[in-house]
Amino acid sequence: MKRPLINTLKGVSILAIAGFLSKILAALYRFPYQNLVGDQGFYAFQQVYPFYSIITTLSLVALPNFLSSLVHSSDTPEEDTRQFFQLTFIFSIVACLILTLSSQPIARLMGQEKLAGPLVMAILPLLLVPFLSLYRGQLQAQNQMSKTALSQVIEQVVRVCLIIVAAILFTRLTNNIYTISFLAMLGSFIGGGMALVYLIFTTPFKMNALFSNFFTISSKRNVLKKFGIPSLVFTFFMVYMLLLQMIDVFFVKNALLNMTQGITSNQAEVLKGIYDRGQPFLQLGLVITTSILTDALPKLTKRGVVSNQIWQAVTYLSITITTGLFLLLPSMNDVLFKSHEYSFSLQLFILQIPLISMIQLHHHALFLAHKNKQSGLFLISGLCLKLILVYPLTSSFGLIGASLSSLISLLFVYLLYMIYSKKMPNALLNTRFWLAIIAMSFVILIGTHFFLVDNRLLQLIKIGLLTMISAAVFFKVSKFKLKTLLT
Template sequence: MSDEKRASHLVWRGAAILTGAALLVKIMSALYRLPYQNFAGDVGFYVYQQVYPFYALAVALGGTGFPIVISKYMAEAGERHSVKVEVQRHALIALMLICGLFFTVLFFFAQPLSAMIGDQHLPQLIRIAASVYLFVPIVALLRGTFQGDKENMLPTALSQIGEQVTRVCFILGLSWYLFLNHGDAYTFGLAATSGSAFAPLVTMIILILFLPRKKQFARELFSRPAAAINWRLVKNLIIAGCLFSILAVPLLLFQLIDSLTVLRLLGKVNLADPRAEKGIYDRAYMLTQFGIIASASLTAAMVPRLAQLTALRKTRDFQMEATLSIKVSLAFGAAAAAGLMTISREVNIMLFRNADGTAAFAIASFTMLTLSIILTASGILEANEKPWVPFYFLAIGACVKGAANYFLVPHFAIVGAALGTCMGTAVAAELCLVYLHRHTLAMRLSWRAVAKLGIAVSVMAASVFLWKKMIHRFTDMLSARPSATVLALSGAVVGGWVFIMILYMIRFLNKHDLKRLPIRRRKRQGEAAARSRKL
């Protein structure tokens, strides 16, 4: 096998491992919230969701952003061991500075932050969430080291899975205990936040176990450096690490804005308990996170391939691959958004026991489409070495979201907050598409492709609506939640089947698109390998 082919094989193998781990972690992250919300109730769910963005930012820094940047610098160092050690030292300094800043702000300013949010019972939870940042420097450094050294993705993947399993078991175990013993909402939130803070310790242990020469690694890392600190490199590491962290979880900015503004703005509405209303609104974020798993996996899988095409300067192939990625992402996002809108009431009852906030739930479903576009466009621009561009667009979208909250929430409560999220993500998605088209990184979809997708989505939504009408008289014999479960699950199956069949019948993906799909490429490579073995 040639060096180029071996490198390509390692890239795809590494992408597959990380994609599989990320998929499993995202599924667990979405699913554990269901029993937790059922145990803790809407107010308990609100308490945890208020501090969750602070924890999620630490996970993004230690799990995605900084490991990517560190691995890039490590890979560029090649076989020069001394250069790799200097990269590790400077990365540790960068991580300690940024994580120390976040820890200091969250831990020592938890009280004024709680006052800003509008709930004086949150300081203890915020301080516990702040403790996660103490683990991030070592975790991110080890992950980046493994990923940059012969592209070893296994330690990162196993540590991500181990951390999430520990976290989920810890949270659900304590929540079950509190449910049986009638714990209050803030005790539930404390239990969930404590589980999230404890899990990174497991991550660190798993990564250290994979380290072959532990004493040598520590001695080289903490011994007196031979040269002065390169503060320019430290600054570049901080900026790039934070940038990639935000791009990895584009919804985080919007969640953070909601945590800081929505509760206080709901106080201007005549509501019995604004905290419960915010908890109801937070239901939508869980489903949105679950709905964009396909797009996130697609993005993770396509970036290595697009980066290779960029390095080889194959502009036309890059453009074709990027256009196909957008096309597939649009199909996934549109189907998920329209499907959830159609069965939003049934899904709400099935998962959360009642139909409260269904209007906001249905509106927030639209973000599955916009976030799918943002994730895919971010992957394309990242592969083209322009990661700043989607970050700027996300920042603009976040500003739109913040302004929309202040204007809409006092008048429309959580429906206004859901509209604000849709508006902010839609602006960011549109800016990403315009940029890709203007800089010829991707072709504009033809009106025929858009029309075909519109037909498929419309037929799918109509078929689900008719299906619900047809079987409603049979499900009426059941109580509310079992009835909603049957309608939601069967509607999802019918809608998915109809959507795929319509896309196939109207040839949404043409023969050139099908040839470029990774599954087809692997099939042809397998057939070629089989023929060569016979020869």
């Protein structure tokens, strides 16, 4: 299947809006959650979160997109849909069973056996994957994006509300961070369940026929063949950042325990929780560029190539957002997490934003050129480098080393893409852009160091005002018009 996902670009604006709202919610709830449960409680949640998030990505984007394109290109759409559902059903049951039985060993590899319970609950949404993927894929095939989008928002809203309720319970009923992590992950499962209930009641679809001829093997092989390299690489890229997080889950705490100065297990968990603060900052930085990309790419892709407009827009936006976040992050760390500790390691962590944004763009360009194997190899190379670097760098330099391991790995992937495609970031030669960055930075530094306030609410207001003023200065000096770049 040469172009298995192109048809899903229709109606992407609706999904982009839903995705934007969901990503905002996914980033913002972490701030009150950490304030309620502390750094160690945040650690207990973040250690199992990548498992849940990978599962959600499958049911939200990867598998529905594949089913949608499968239905469009198939001569026997009903038969292929049935085989798709049966394959995902078998996969989800087997994977859920294996991971559940392996939860204790996996938790030990993470460095904390008490994570086994939360891990089981994080894995449980696997059972929803075949059903959510089926409904969302069918709706996308019919170009009914609004129901898919609304199910996504319902899932996220219910999930976030129940996670916050679990965190509040921590302050009232128990001091066991692993119980709260378990309840938070239960909230995630219930959120997915509520999305499925909505889809069942609003989408006329007969499920009975999907279970007929369940053990026919040959037709299932045909569906697997149709999945192909393009869909595999697409799915791989969708979960790529989560796989980097997964590597951190297994190595960062264990590496911290082996630092030369020696720290206890509890101290290592607190440090890992502090390191995990970087994730919501990273998501907030990426939510703008990725959402704009999702909406703009179908419009700006011409004759199978990505236009220069989108290259410029992504370059300018990602660097500008990263610069602002980098300078404001110590203040944001104080306001949002009541701590100034390890701000530099978090600043290094968010430098991933422009790299991820540019990698996403290169990946899309190679997808359009049907060069998916090369893209897959570049991404795998980055994961391998992360695996090699994370333990020695973390054990030698602590959280700074952990941040550097991701940063170096992504830089390596970006360089591979850039060398292969021979696409240089010429937008960075724009002198006016750098003058605008300097002016914006000057405003932020002046505001941060000379207008001091103690109250957290006033500090938050100050950060908001600085963000708006510095953004206005940037666009004034640069003379860039975002609407012009993206139309």
